[in-house]
Amino acid sequence: MKNIKLLCFDLDDTLWLSKPVIEQAEQVFYAYLATVAPRLTERFSPTSLRAHRLAFLDSHPEFKHQISQWRIASLSDALALCGYRHQSATIAQQAFSVFLAERQKVTLFPHCETILGELSKQFMLISLTNGNADLGVQTISRYFSASYQAEDVNAAKPSAPLFLKALDVASCDPEEAIHIGDHVIDDISGAKALGLHTIQARLKPDSPAPHELADTHFSDWRELPSKIQQLAGS
Ligand SMILES: [Mg+2]
CATH class of the missing domain: 1.20.120.1600 (Four Helix Bundle (Hemerythrin (Met), subunit A))
Structure with a gap:
């Protein structure tokens, strides 16, 4: 385990x-x-x-x-x-x-908020974005311990600094972390290169095929907790 x-x-x-x-x-x-x-x-x-x-x-x-x-x-x-x-x-x-x-006027994917609430009881949650969405103005920010933008470290994913920032704040090793994101290069390749586990979000209508570096993937937020448990138990 x-x-x-x-x-x-x-x-x-x-x-x-x-x-x-x-x-x-x-x-x-x-x-x-x-x-x-x-x-x-x-x-x-x-x-x-x-x-x-x-x-x-x-x-x-x-x-x-x-x-x-x-x-x-x-x-x-x-x-x-x-x-x-x-x-x-x-x-x-x-x-x-x-x-x-x-x-900032985003519409969360169905079930996202409920699942984040559940996951936050068991894991530390940190957001890492290359964009300028401000998680702090969203109600779901209460489930996150920290949020970082590429501008905070002057380096975007897939390069290491954002991922390393999260590992540092959480005081954990890469193999104790899962990165969950949609982009096969910025999220999946970037996180995998550092040794994090990866879950590919395939929620867009035109989502790319599951990437070979993704440990697993999901296309409905309700699937995510079991995908995480699979990785934690493998
Ligand atoms: Mg993305």
């Missing part, structure tokens, strides 16, 4: 579907910009503003693991191009706040 102490959870597409909430946040973000900076939205469509953001990263690679600061800085740059030179930083910060608030 393995002694599993820690469950690490990815957030986007593991606890909730990310596409609808990010699309909605992008729409609200752009509509806000249309009201406060119309010269920007006359020049940039939502698509070309995104292209500008991507191009900005090419010339500012220091923002690679700082997705919130990247969005703010690239928007500030676009605003300056449109003549908002003196207000660009302020408008960008406010527009980002609008985006971020909307981005």
Whole structure:
């Protein structure tokens, strides 16, 4: 019997579907910009503003693991191009706040909250995300001992720092931890490379096939407790 102490959870597409909430946040973000900076939205469509953001990263690679600061800085740059030179930083910060608030309006997968509550009685739970979802504003945060974003360690999964942070906080070895996430590279390969057990979340309509490095997988949150027990007992 393995002694599993820690469950690490990815957030986007593991606890909730990310596409609808990010699309909605992008729409609200752009509509806000249309009201406060119309010269920007006359020049940039939502698509070309995104292209500008991507191009900005090419010339500012220091923002690679700082997705919130990247969005703010690239928007500030676009605003300056449109003549908002003196207000660009302020408008960008406010527009980002609008985006971020909307981005937190997630809908948990069915049964996720109940199962997290049950698991938290037996294991330490820590969330690890490459995104800017803020678990702290969600009611389920009460089940988690800690939550980390790639920006906290300036390194995204699949690289080691986020996983090592969780192991350190939980004071446990990799073989005492299970990482649960949807992404076959960032979550499954990344965690496996450090020796954690892995469970692949296959909850999206277009989920990839079970990965060879995943110890097991699930496609309904009600399956997860037994998958964890299988690993703990194997
Ligand atoms: Mg994910």
